[in-house]
Amino acid sequence: MRARFYTLDVFTDTVFGGNPLAVFPDASKIPESALQSIALELNLSETVFVYPPVDAKHTRRVRIFTPVYEMPFAGHPTVGCAFALAALGEIPLAGEARIVLEELVGPVPVLVRGDFKKPTFAQLSVAKLPETGPPPPGRTHLAEALSLDPSDILGGMTAPQAISCGFPFLLVPLRDLDAVRRARVRMDQWDSALKSYWAPDIMVFARDAERDGVIRARVFVPGQGIIEDPATGSAAAALGGYLAARESAPSGNFSYLVEQGFEIKRPSIIRLEVDKADGDVTAVRVGGSAVMVSEGMMDVPLPEPTLTK
Template sequence: MPASEDLPYVLVDVFTDTPFGGNPLAVFTTAEGLSDGEMQAIARELNLSETTFVFPPPAGQEGHTVRIFTPRAELPFAGHPTIGTALVLHASHGGAHLVLHEKIGPVPVRILAAEGAPRAVLTSPRIPERIADAPPADLLARLLGLGPGEVLGGAVAPACCSAGVPFTFIPVRDRAALARARLDGALWQTALADGPAPHIYVLTMEDWRAGTALCARMFAPAMGIAEDPATGVAAVALAAFLAGLRDLAQGANRFAIRQGEDMGRPSRVELTVDVSGGRIAGVHVGGGAVRIGGGALSRAALARRAG
């Protein structure tokens, strides 16, 4: 692309069917020629939780290369950028099966368009796993500004899980406790920032043993995200957390995640955990997206940026 041309982008809200709900995403559909520093500068300028940049696929392969940036860092894999980018590409190129080549590897995405607005379902390139024990429940309660007993322990205890991006999963007593949670940034810095799972996923369920619906919030100061309204990569890692609480059934186990409600951006994330022989065999995350606008970023302004 000539240096004089502006960079077009599409703005979508992901994991929702309602404008101004879900998680916003900017998709730069023709990013050839951009450097890593330029992509990071653009993501910092737009200040969305993530911004994606689309390139041609690796030589000899099909699909699209996708780079994902938060305002502070590049991510190897993320859910709402994958879902949103896939639906933007589907709108312009069509196709029921896409492959997005992300830093973590190829991510297959199916487009479901039989009824209503299209939805996208990604298959995680990595099986999630528990990676570490979490800090004590009483410390996590103080981290969230909650009282004694509001962070659960025992059979339903916090844990650190990852499918490429590590999260500390913190189960809380009820929906009211989830709504009151406020992250203590100073305590996070000293207790979790340098730990194995610095990103915080707080969740609650009415029935931890058999329920399929849950509510969640996600805080990621390490990514420059105060709170995220919908987090697909955390949903993938959640599969490992849930498998640690109960015996998942053979076949497909489906869960519905509500997130973003306490931010005024309600989101719905669909999680399917495939189980074979008592082990997680695959994880799929799905949802919709709504196009709310677009524009172009000035290449001339980008070239004049400081730093």
């Protein structure tokens, strides 16, 4: 069979920026056995397969695959998928549209802004509020895994912490932007200190001292076969939980702009919003733009029929 797919660059408004994504807008006839092979063939950080929703009140059901495994939730595939469906005219747009995508983590609400077939912005609301994981390895082990000095890693109330909004990340705050630029994963140290940890994938970040609310981040995902990811919405969602929990105000709306991918020449801008009430995080929203890049057809082999005697 032949299956149509599109590629986008997500969390950017410029082709060849952001994080690439492949979307199959109608995957209903693609054999289940081929999904992982297709994701490996395309070899992007994620590939999305779109189906009719299970619940008629929702917009679509989506499945997200890395080249290695299926994910319960991921940010840039969710934003990119909504953007692609709007660009293809499958989501009516007249200023904005609110849709729900069914993912393994649960129903994910997405806001899409733009006009007919011309989306300009998409923003997801996490289905799962931030969950804190077990204590991470100590600063010495983290510094060795990241090719840094222990003094580059902050401590105290701003110490590293593992958080999940559907997919876990170890958030490692660094003292300045220079430390973010210098970070490199040492695979031997990562294998010994983090490979078996609750959150083996790492986001290092630092606040920009000259721009209020701006965070420079890098995400390393060696467990997925990707040394560095250009834009990671699920990690940004976890970061939102981390940052808002440390805001002095017990209630309010907090906004951050996350810059990622600049060190690998895939500049990405992720807009992050967090609501907090009486000290608790009540909502996390991750948004950005995207651009359609290419369209193609893939020849997908059908399974051999089973012969019965």
